[in-house]
Amino acid sequence: MDKAKLIAEIKSKKSFLCVGLDTDMDLIPKHLLDTEDPIFEFNKAIIDATKDFCVAYKPNIAFYECHGPKGWESLKKTLDYIPKDKFTIADAKRGDIGNTSRYYAKTFFEYMDFDAVTIAPYMGEDSITPFLEYKDKWVIVLALTSNKGALDFQFMTDMNGEKLYERVLKKTAKWGTPENLMYVVGATRAESIKTVRKIVPNHFFLVPGFGAQGGSLIDTAQYGWNDDCGLLVNSSRGILYASNGEDFAQKAGEKAQEIQKQMEVILVEKGFI
Numbered sequence: 557m558d559k560a561k562l563i564a565e566i567k568s569k570k571s572f573l574c575v576g577l578d579t580d581m582d583l584i585p586k587h588l589l590d591t592e593d594p595i596f597e598f599n600k601a602i603i604d605a606t607k608d609f610c611v612a613y614k615p616n617i618a619f620y621e622c623h624g625p626k627g628w629e630s631l632k633k634t635l636d637y638i639p640k641d642k643f644t645i646a647d648a649k650r651g652d653i654g655n656t657s658r659y660y661a662k663t664f665f666e667y668m669d670f671d672a673v674t675i676a677p678y679m680g681e682d683s684i685t686p687f688l689e690y691k692d693k694w695v696i697v698l699a700l701t702s703n704k705g706a707l708d709f710q711f712m713t714d715m716n717g718e719k720l721y722e723r724v725l726k727k728t729a730k731w732g733t734p735e736n737l738m739y740v741v742g743a744t745r746a747e748s749i750k751t752v753r754k755i756v757p758n759h760f761f762l763v764p765g766f767g768a769q770g771g772s773l774i775d776t777a778q779y780g781w782n783d784d785c786g787l788l789v790n791s792s793r794g795i796l797y798a799s800n801g802e803d804f805a806q807k808a809g810e811k812a813q814e815i816q817k818q819m820e821v822i823l824v825e826k827g828f829i
């Protein structure tokens with residue numbers, strides 16, 4: 557999906573919500589465990605219940621590959637089931653030497669037809685560029701993550717006072733464009749989103765950490781907004797496990813709608829719709 561289409565979808569759905577499909581066999585309702593493919597059955601119901609309120613879906617690959625070939629099959633069925641007007645993100649956090657990265661890109665952009673894949677930038681340019689060779693596909697670089705461990709490396713400063721995440725943003729922005737490169741910026745880092753937006757004014761951000769991790773939607777929109785909206789805000793557990801009973805899909809839909817309504821207010825206030 558290209559950027560113009562993504563922006564058009566945000567306007568049409570009045571939402572910049574990404575639903576994270578972190579489908580955990582230990583958390584899904586027990587009655588689904590007797591079905592042939594519990595992960596797919598769960599995802600199907602979640603997608604049906606949330607598709608009117610979001611613009612993107614983000615399966616985290618860990619929750620699928622831990623089940624071996626069957627997990628990959630559930631993932632592929634899920635991807636095929638997601639409506640074609642949705643932006644799809646493989647949250648895989650890949651990146652390796654160039655010739656290996658080429659095969660990761662093949663996995664997520666050819667074998668699986670995802671729109672985007674998340675990449676850890678630690679191995680540098682040749683680990684990222686093979687993904688950028690695909691037309692209308694996106695790389696989403698981990699810039700400033702939402703977790704506690706982000707403090708271990710990402711805020712380290714060099715002798716000029718530049719933080720590592722700032723260096724990552726400046727350097728990687730030269731390898732792609734706002735048409736094929738996004739950044740992961742955690743909602744839990746509201747005070748730093750402003751700095752990130754200054755360094756990369758035109759790129760979209762994928763923002764996890766909202767909901768279960770306590771990040772604020774209002775702060776994210778205040779500091780991360782750009783003229784294209786520029787935000788895909790993810791919630792996984794907060795939506796998926798709103799209930800673990802027979803009504804799980806209905807409750808997930810209600811939660812997604814509640815978030816969409818908050819986003820609609822922001823989009824109207826910003827004059828975007």
Ligand SMILES: O=c1ccn([C@@H]2O[C@H](COP(=O)(O)O)[C@@H](O)[C@H]2O)c(=O)[nH]1
Pocket residue numbers: 576578616647700701702703740741742764765766767768769790791792793794
């Ligand atoms: O900095 C990061 C990068 C990725 N994630 C992923 O996003 C979701 C968040 O799930 P919630 O249940 O909404 O907390 C999950 O897949 C993480 O692996 C992140 O949280 N932070």
